[in-house]
Amino acid sequence: MTKKNFTLPENRVYIDKVQPFVHEDIEKWPIHVQYNNREEFIKQVVELTIKNASWLTKDGKTFRRELKNILYQEKIRLTQDPWKSDDPKEKLFWKDIKKQIIASSTLEYQNDTRDVDEKILKDILNYYGEEMTPNFKVKSYRFVQNVLPPVYVRLMSPLKELFFNFFSSKMNFFRKMKVTGDVDHIRSLSKQGTVVVVPTHFSNLDSPTIGYSLNAIGLSAFTYGAGVNLFTLNALSRLMNNLGAYRVDRRRKHRLYLEFLKNFSKVAILNEINSLFFPGGTRSRSGALESRLKLGLLGTTIEAQRMNFERDLKNGKKIFIVPATLNYHYVFEANSLIDQHLKQVGKEEYLMDEDHSSFSALKRAYKVITANAGMVVSFGPPMDVLGNIVDREGQSFDKSGQKVEIRDYFMLNNQLTQDSQRDQQYTQILGEAIVEKFKTHNVVLSSHIVAFTAFQILRKRFNHFSIYEVLRLPQDETTIPKTEFRIIFDRVRDRLIEMSENKEVLLGEEFDLPQEELITHGIKHVGNYHDKKVLKMNRHGMIYTQSMKLLFFYHNRLTGYELEQYI
């Protein structure tokens, strides 16, 4: 088979050196200024939350009932689901709230609890504010910026390479982590407004990966919400807290906390702190690209944009949304992720197999430091909060290329108006635009295409089986003759090349390899960290898998492109 010639899309050029900061003076970065002015920041979040809390404060009875309910839920959380990271003083705080409620209970008969309840509400919100608001220390930032990337890169390198090149410049960050996208464009926009980066998410490695990438392209630091559970280790906790990561407690599900969290994000964006959130809400269990997003935090960008115009109708600062897709040849947690996915989707149809021996744990540890992760970060085109493309000057253009003013979306009869139902609809529109960009700016790696091809061949071969039966196929039923694999692989590859020419997807640089080498590359790299081989080729030219589940996981990255018809 000959290699089909095609030209690389422009934005598949990888950046090769760390860019200087767009804003040189770290002390002047909004994240530094705002988080170091802690009291004022918390005050803004508290005030905004109270302003938007009419659902809670609308009448005395509701107000009191909701406060009692919040107290009850917080107590349940502390007693029934305590975590190491919980603040030891927290119990005292809620005891005090309880005292205040009891002390004023006689007032309930006279419907006169409003003053007390307003104070209680403020106390609670201030508590949340103190807990959530991080610091930003220049020293910590510098430390992470200078020390961690080299360590990270060395961790991600095969042992042999590491041995010969430990002190060499070959340990360049960008040899291990490929960053692609119109970086200059994003840098230019970061001078004009707040940048909100929304990446795909399927690994705990995503946060450092995207964090380093953003640092490497010279943007001011980003704030992001990190689960309270990550704050368990003292040193890590302090470090993250000093880097602008705000604490989010996922156990708290009551409305007041969720509103507070959203308002926190809004105030951060309003104060021009670059923000990062994973719009899928959680790691993609199936390994597929996110197709449905959690709209809660995403909606804060729309509200913040409107509030920017409330402050200054003519020159309100713009908020820019930058979608990013992250891809790896292997995902550390693939096994547990796909198990969770199948359990959730298949319920009793799915039987989990347990084989986590200590030997395999050792093997895993060894492989962590010897594998080649092949990380690729792809920044999509920056958009405004309605999903319109923006140019370097920040001007928005709708899908047909017509100039649009973002302010106009919030106007009714020439007035800037607030309408939460409208905001919800806009959030959906933005969500759809992000999902589309995830798809078109996803970088297909050799590992994805081999996994996709192999799994689909087997799926088709056993099309009378349920997906769960297919996933339980014994190893010897999974063999595919290389000749058969090659023919089908070629069809899928040709289609992907065609799609990349139509700007429907991006292809990893391995796609420049001749077909034979691309297959070998994919088989070698797909999930190369797992104990069981995701794909292997024996000397008789048979391709097989030791784990259908993992094969399924890596295959899922290419679902949604309608490639199944080429199998």
Next chain:
Amino acid sequence: MEKRIVGVIGSGSFGLAVSNLIAHNYDVMLFSRNPDVVDKINNTHEHKDQKLSEKIIATGDPEEVARKCFLIFPLVPSNNFQEMLRNFSPYLTPRHILIHGTKGFHIEKDLANAEKLDKEDVYTMSELILKETSVVRVGCMAGPNLAREIADGQVGGTVIASRFNEVIKEGQKAINSNVFRAYGSNEILGVEMAGVLKNYIAIASGMLNALGLGDNAKSLLITRGMAEMIYISKAFNASEKAFLGMAGIGDLMATCNSKLSRNYRVGYFLAEGKKLEDIIKEIGEVAEGVKTLKVVKLLSHYGFNAPIADALYEIIYGEWSIEKGVNFLMSRPVSFDADYVD
């Protein structure tokens, strides 16, 4: 009432009737591409047998409409809708709200020569607005709205559907009066589908009437007609909800019983033995149902159950007699009643 000018695009009988409705509440700027019509309306306040309120001013300048009105009702036939949008598009911004009242599809392919249509080829008017302009706040007005009756000031109602509540609210403020009630709905796709699909049921209804069949037959047609409208719409992911409201059962009742309905008249004259081309000439305006029928036929590979459309298609585009069509429908196996509701 605050001072405001609401735009209406289209000076057909429906556009004129709606302009008069809005004039109860606001000033109206009525767009017509025909300069003679513009002059006539501005000079005589009368057109197509309708007396027009003095609060209605006609113009032929799309830029003026877009500049002066943030709320605009495009009310032109589906065949001209895209061209109209392209004229207005340079002046439309996300500031505008568009509520259309056109009960038809836009087809991206050449319908006369197409052998099959995919869902992506078929646009409702709100989808076409989103595609052709920068406007996002889009709504649709549909219901039992026979232009003649509105023009005569008779009591009536409609539904305004949009995913945006503020679009519904603004539409209601413009349309509501003591003779006309506009209800709201978020099911815009369902409302649009109901408005379009009822057109061919109305053709069938006209035929039944001309054949001298009675009220039982008509009720059978309307009830089963609504069922198949729902089957088709579900294939487009619209819910059945809209069909129980003004745009569904409401519009079906009116249009299947009224000699004022163009689609009904097409069916009636066909049953009398007249030729389709002659009928279209005589009616003067487009009967959307004839086109809808073809669209439904070309979409039938999606597997929905639409026997009335199948029979009508064979009668209008094929060789079937009406009697054969009725026999075909009456000899089919019977299924469960109202099985579109869970």
